Amino acid sequence: MKKIIISFLLILILAFAACANSEASLTMQELETRQELEKEIEANIAAFEMTRIVGAFGMSSRVCYFTVEDLLESYWKTDLVVIGEFIEEAETTLQYQYNEFFDKEVVVDAHANGRFLIKEVLWGDAKAGDIVTIYQRYAFDYEYNELISFSETMPMHKGDRWIYFLSSMGNNRFFITGDSDGRYPLPNDDIKKVMDIFSKESLDIYKINSEDVQSEKVRSEYDNAWHQALKKIDASVLGVYNRYDFNFALYAEIIDFFNIETRDWVNPYQRLDAKIISIYDTQDQ
Amino acid sequence: MKKNCFKKLVNFMLALVIFVSLISAAAIPAYACTTAHWGGSVYYSRTNLRIGIAGSAINSVLTFNLYSGITGSGGWNNLHSPAKVHISSVINLPASPSASRDVDVVGWGFGGGVLGELIAYDSMGRVTLPTSNWSSAVIRMNDSVTIWGSTASERTINARAVFYHEVGHLFKLAHPVGCISLAVMQTGGFVGNNNKSAYVMTHDANNINARW
Numbered sequence: 285m286k287k288i289i290i291s292f293l294l295i296l297i298l299a300f301a302a303c304a305n306s307e308a309s310l311t312m313q314e315l316e317t318r319q320e321l322e323k324e325i326e327a328n329i330a331a332f333e334m335t336r337i338v339g340a341f342g343m344s345s346r347v348c349y350f351t352v353e354d355l356l357e358s359y360w361k362t363d364l365v366v367i368g369e370f371i372e373e374a375e376t377t378l379q380y381q382y383n384e385f386f387d388k389e390v391v392v393d394a395h396a397n398g399r400f401l402i403k404e405v406l407w408g409d410a411k412a413g414d415i416v417t418i419y420q421r422y423a424f425d426y427e428y429n430e431l432i433s434f435s436e437t438m439p440m441h442k443g444d445r446w447i448y449f450l451s452s453m454g455n456n457r458f459f460i461t462g463d464s465d466g467r468y469p470l471p472n473d474d475i476k477k478v479m480d481i482f483s484k485e486s487l488d489i490y491k492i493n494s495e496d497v498q499s500e501k502v503r504s505e506y507d508n509a510w511h512q513a514l515k516k517i518d519a520s521v522l523g524v525y526n527r528y529d530f531n532f533a534l535y536a537e538i539i540d541f542f543n544i545e546t547r548d549w550v551n552p553y554q555r556l557d558a559k560i561i562s563i564y565d566t567q568d569q
Numbered sequence: 570m571k572k573n574c575f576k577k578l579v580n581f582m583l584a585l586v587i588f589v590s591l592i593s594a595a596a597i598p599a600y601a602c603t604t605a606h607w608g609g610s611v612y613y614s615r616t617n618l619r620i621g622i623a624g625s626a627i628n629s630v631l632t633f634n635l636y637s638g639i640t641g642s643g644g645w646n647n648l649h650s651p652a653k654v655h656i657s658s659v660i661n662l663p664a665s666p667s668a669s670r671d672v673d674v675v676g677w678g679f680g681g682g683v684l685g686e687l688i689a690y691d692s693m694g695r696v697t698l699p700t701s702n703w704s705s706a707v708i709r710m711n712d713s714v715t716i717w718g719s720t721a722s723e724r725t726i727n728a729r730a731v732f733y734h735e736v737g738h739l740f741k742l743a744h745p746v747g748c749i750s751l752a753v754m755q756t757g758g759f760v761g762n763n764n765k766s767a768y769v770m771t772h773d774a775n776n777i778n779a780r781w
């Protein structure tokens with residue numbers, strides 16, 4: 285993973301001022317578990333060592349979701365809300381098309397399909413033990429050793445566990461409702477600590493009506509908490525390249541709505557990619 | 570779209586009429602906003618931008634008129650004097666396939682709920698970052714007619730806003746972050762979603778001014 289980290293830092297240094305990350309303190313037991321998992325996951329993703337990550341997702345238009353109700357019922361309806369685990373590495377394909385300007389084939393899209401074992405159904409017509417295919421728009425370019433992503437969510441890895449809001453594409457295949465608005469880590473101690481920064485009031489107001497100018501003051505409070513939180517957690521734990529693509533208010537509501545608090549799973553993602561830094565960190569600051 | 574969403578949309582449209590009529594003088598709350606734009610160079614003349622509309626990007630919702638309207642009021646032209654960005658022509662490619670232009674708009678069958686997208690290439694023809702130097706770019710519009718809304722007028726309003734939004738990206742504007750100002754560059758897919766406006770707003774104009 286070093287290569288990815290280095291290139292991300294390079295991109296950062298070239299484009300923006302770097303930002304500091306603090307490592308959360310760990311108990312001995314946590315540390316051992318982490319080291320164990322690191323070894324395990326390292327083997328799984330060794331094939332994904334890329335020299336460069338091309339995050340093309342900042343230029344896509346999609347619907348934004350602010351409440352669980354929105355996610356379930358508005359625009360693209362959610363067909364399934366599930367907790368589960370990827371049972372194999374996702375298959376990725378780059379799509380090429382002839383381009384007149386360059387007089388050669390260029391990449392025009394990227395597709396990844398991952399097989400996901402449902403452990404628990406929170407919403408919709410499925411059952412534990414079902415396997416579904418989850419679609420995301422990214423792929424590995426082995427010719428140039430790049431990861432090209434049109435999706436705000438990080439790649440799907442074998443063993444990763446997530447809460448997913450999924451919209452059907454037919455044939456037992458699903459895309460994430462609202463991209464990064466629809467995939468969440470299972471809460472663990474690190475994430476819970478960060479959640480504590482947000483006051484209940486600011487979370488409530490934020491999700492009720494983000495358009496209401498009257499709520500600006502509380503919205504400002506929420507944003508301040510958000511900035512504090514983002515100093516304490518790596519975007520990769522949240523499964524996004526860009527920290528600002530993670531909506532804490534919605535996450536808090538989801539945990540509450542589906543009573544997810546009690547699950548003791550952890551998302552192994554953070555064990556490995558913990559130092560990947562958002563490439564758009566300093567935007568609009 | 571749900572009933573209360575529709576209500577919101579109607580309210581929003583009413584507010585919008587007021588906003589648009591005041592566009593030159595509107596004092597939109599500039600809460601927590603500074604600038605939202607990307608670095609890197611562009612390959613076209615930004616005061617003489619020529620946009621080609623491919624046949625694949627034209628259907629009953631995505632009409633040629635919807636695209637060509639971008640040179641009129643509510644678009645990116647005439648925001649500043651002298652102009653910092655200016656779209657000089659929108660070309661109907663099925664009618665004039667060999668017309669020279671700087672960027673093509675094509676229809677695209679997106680998997681995964683994407684409405685529109687700008688894809689930029691570096692000098693080698695490789696997909697590149699929003700923040701990098703661009704040598705070429707393509708705007709892609711979702712070619713599904715039904716995804717744009719439940720009524721004809723809704724579809725037009727939403728599709729137009731996405732097109733104007735993608736052209737904003739072409740001018741190196743980013744999505745505002747932590748900011749509730751009405752802007753065509755807000756992340757929301759549809760008009761009214763996350764304070765996305767139907768037309769170019771003061772906030773967008775300010776960002777053009779800051780970038781260029």
Ligand SMILES: [Zn+2]
Binds near residue numbers: 342343345734
């Ligand atoms: Zn955008």
Ligand SMILES: [Zn+2]
Binds near residue numbers: 747749
């Ligand atoms: Zn702003």
